[in-house]
Amino acid sequence: xxxxxxxxxxxxxxxxxxxxxxxxxxxxxxxxxxxxxxxxxxxxxxxxxxxxxxxxxxxxxxxxxxxxxxxxxxxxxxxxxxxxxxxxxxxxxxxxxxxxxxxxxxxxxxxxxxxxxxxxxxxxxxxxxxxxxxxxxxxxxxxxxxxxxxxxxxxxxxxxxxxxxxxxxxxxxxxxxxxxxxxxxxxxxxxxxxxxxxxxxxxxxxxxxxxxxxxxxxxxxxxxxxxxxxxxxxxxxxxxxxxxxxxxxxxxxxxxxxxxxxxxxxxxxxxxxxxxxxxxxxxxxxxxxxxxxxxxxxxxxxxxxxxxxxxxxxxxxxxxxxxxxxxxxx
Numbered sequence: 001x002x003x004x005x006x007x008x009x010x011x012x013x014x015x016x017x018x019x020x021x022x023x024x025x026x027x028x029x030x031x032x033x034x035x036x037x038x039x040x041x042x043x044x045x046x047x048x049x050x051x052x053x054x055x056x057x058x059x060x061x062x063x064x065x066x067x068x069x070x071x072x073x074x075x076x077x078x079x080x081x082x083x084x085x086x087x088x089x090x091x092x093x094x095x096x097x098x099x100x101x102x103x104x105x106x107x108x109x110x111x112x113x114x115x116x117x118x119x120x121x122x123x124x125x126x127x128x129x130x131x132x133x134x135x136x137x138x139x140x141x142x143x144x145x146x147x148x149x150x151x152x153x154x155x156x157x158x159x160x161x162x163x164x165x166x167x168x169x170x171x172x173x174x175x176x177x178x179x180x181x182x183x184x185x186x187x188x189x190x191x192x193x194x195x196x197x198x199x200x201x202x203x204x205x206x207x208x209x210x211x212x213x214x215x216x217x218x219x220x221x222x223x224x225x226x227x228x229x230x231x232x233x234x235x236x237x238x239x240x241x242x243x244x245x246x247x248x249x250x251x252x253x254x255x256x257x258x259x260x261x262x263x264x265x266x267x268x269x270x271x272x273x274x275x276x277x278x279x280x281x282x283x284x285x286x287x288x289x290x291x292x293x294x295x296x297x298x299x300x301x302x303x304x305x306x307x308x309x310x311x312x313x314x315x316x317x318x319x320x321x322x323x324x325x326x327x328x329x330x
């Protein structure tokens with residue numbers, strides 16, 4: 001039995017790329033894999049950007065609700081909130097002594113923001129973000145971390161930290177590996193297929209489908225999605241717009257892109273997009289309904305969060321006790 005860990009940021013509305021790239025698989029893993037699944041809300045990571053306290057609390061609860069809405073079973077999985085398990089922060093300080101300043105300076109997230117606004121304008125939390133992520137992973141003897149392509153670097157640093165610690169103090173940490181879902185790892189913007197679908201522009205972004213969008217809005221965004229000039233429904237690098245739409249169809253319908261090409265070889269883009277819109281609405285609708293029900297029963301949502309966090313804390317404390325003993329910490 002493997003331990004699989006992943007998280008959902010409390011950073012705003014969840015979009016279709018999040019769902020297809022990771023969340024859809026989480027529900028499947030929790031129900032059918034037989035592995036131990038750990039799903040958490042990394043709300044301490046959210047402190048690297050300015051926020052309103054009430055908004056962060058609401059988004060944290062919303063993230064837990066989305067975890068449950070996509071099919072994760074809180075009775076079989078660990079569903080918890082990072083700030084409710086204080087061992088994450090304590091282990092982070094310990095692990096910060098096993099990673100170099102240069103390594104953290106080269107992390108893509110910190111480097112990109114430093115180049116745009118200058119390193120003096122960045123908080124130390126952003127610089128140490130990868131160390132907290134390492135603590136998130138190593139506390140639970142994680143085997144696999146499903147991540148997007150942009151997070152693989154963080155898992156590699158986690159592996160380096162764990163190996164250094166183990167080399168000096170014995171086999172305390174399990175060495176995790178990153179797993180990236182090949183198809184759907186990057187769902188692209190419906191209006192600009194050269195960039196990844198993102199919620200950064202907010203609800204006004206016509207190229208991003210939010211899971212909170214109404215059925216009519218979802219259908220409209222798909223029908224207005226850009227296409228390619230060939231007029232062919234073909235999965236090819238020279239047709240990025242249509243290939244992106246085919247990827248969405250493939251993941252939701254669980255059919256290959258070759259099969260989609262056969263189905264639509266004599267049909268128009270209009271026909272294809274109408275069918276895709278119907279498919280997305282059909283698949284997302286039940287998830288939306290479940291999410292709405294969960295958010296309406298706040299007491300139940302809080303109880304599930306507290307119970308899951310207490311279960312996770314017992315495991316985290318056991319690992320932290322082992323780490324502190326190896327270091328001679330009382």
